[in-house]
Amino acid sequence: MSDLPKRVDIQEEGPREGFQIEPGPIATARKIELIDALTDTGLKKIQVASFVNPKRVPGWADADEVVAGFKRKDGVAHHVLWLNEKGLQRAIQADGLNMFGSISTTTSETFMGMNTNRGFKENVEVQRNQIAMYQQHGIPVTRASIMTAWGCNFEGDVAPTRVVERLEELLAVAEGEGVDIKIISLADTVGWATPHSVKQVVGAVRNRWPEKRICLHLHDTRGCGLANVYSGLEMGVDLYDSSVGGLGGCPFAGHKGAAGNVCTEDMVFMCEEMGIDTGVDLEALIECARLAEDVVGHDLPGKVMRGGALSALRREAKARAASA
């Protein structure tokens, strides 16, 4: 238990993930309302939109309006997703966005091919060009991500040594361009991780790059989400992606494997109850989760917004004891 970090940083991805997957349109003002509420919870990094092709992602056709409309706040980094130079240019032109560059790979060439129509070899060229593009615009390249780090629906199980090999290739590209990447992000893209395999992969990556910070991007596809977070905490991992309410899961129960990221407020609850500082006001965040349900118009998988925080119960218990 002594390995648990004293503090963790949480990168909120709910708005970007969540509004993309909803089948119906959501009013721009309501998207902004949720982002503004999240901005006041103590979260320090929030991904607020996707600058992608509106024909492919109609849920983000209003990305420019959302980004123009939300409230800026000192100390809170609002950022967006882009997939190509066109998206990057939109982000650069928007006011008050924080720009972080990242490069990524996968453990599975089949998965990469289906997502991007590229193989590993072509991907190296693409990453090199992306870094050049970031450098040209003075954007720091902070993160190297690897998808399907625990398993792939097409290629099956992934050995931790393979994760290290694939990251070695990716980091060599960065190094070749004179970039020292500080954060390695390990993504359980399709929900194959368990607490045991989280330890194995994190351990292998930590041994290879003891100086880099590890981020876990976990999906709750098969219910192990928070257990995997706990396993990461036991390994000292202090950086997590998550989604308020568990936004990003598919609203249709029958749609297999489309579960969202781990739920931010459930993770904050677990951390804070274990004495790990998140810097987040849990009760304010629970209100955001309820707002998110209202905005998308259906239940979300988060639990603590139903069970409630313990702080009020503790206060009442103390008052009861004092008056007894």
Add this chain to the structure above:
Amino acid sequence: MSDLPKRVDIQEEGPREGFQIEPGPIATARKIELIDALTDTGLKKIQVASFVNPKRVPGWADADEVVAGFKRKDGVAHHVLWLNEKGLQRAIQADGLNMFGSISTTTSETFMGMNTNRGFKENVEVQRNQIAMYQQHGIPVTRASIMTAWGCNFEGDVAPTRVVERLEELLAVAEGEGVDIKIISLADTVGWATPHSVKQVVGAVRNRWPEKRICLHLHDTRGCGLANVYSGLEMGVDLYDSSVGGLGGCPFAGHKGAAGNVCTEDMVFMCEEMGIDTGVDLEALIECARLAEDVVGHDLPGKVMRGGALSALRREAKARAASA
């Protein structure tokens, strides 16, 4: 990681928990259908009904019919809940039920008073009488349970030393009656536990009674259910209560704190993927979870029934690799 047990036993409580909380009537035949399906999954212990006052628990007005109708199977212990001698008599008269006696207490006298209108002192007398009743009928007393072992909505946080003190009193009652109880069941009745506090309470109980087997009865009220199971596994705990599909949660999202037990198939998935034998056929169990949703007529919180097991994906991946 070396402390993880090689095998765990799972005590299924879904039918009893789940049919009790549903607002509408469920046909007796459908209850039996689910119990029969569960009986064929490899689960070794299934709580199938409540012999309680039908005026208080209308969902179990048909308990006698359900118990008369389900299929018996060698090696599967079917048992029921009773709260008094009248219920016990009904269970004795039913055919082919396995009878296990248990005694219980709580950490919180307020909680006990609200549930049973008794204090700790009166409870000792009640437990003594229950043991006498079990002995009279030749029923083994196997389990000492403690509710609110991690916290109480009325009294707040619970120190692990308090759990040990309360169990000492309960076990002394058993000892006084000449009964050596083998299993201590720790219940997180209202969902206050975290992985960290699971370790603290299990550690305190294990230190005091190293020879007894510990069972965890965990509710997923605030999302920590499977994380708490993993923490228990790390402490070597090899006995868990759970509910298929997560049955037992309140179907009304607004109803605070009524989350069900941890979900059986999600727990089986996590264990089996970590190399821990549960003796359960995960794919058959997933079919039971889907059946449970159909029987109760609404979604249940289980995740792996949506994400799917990994075995089929692994088979396809191997076939794809072989044909490449």
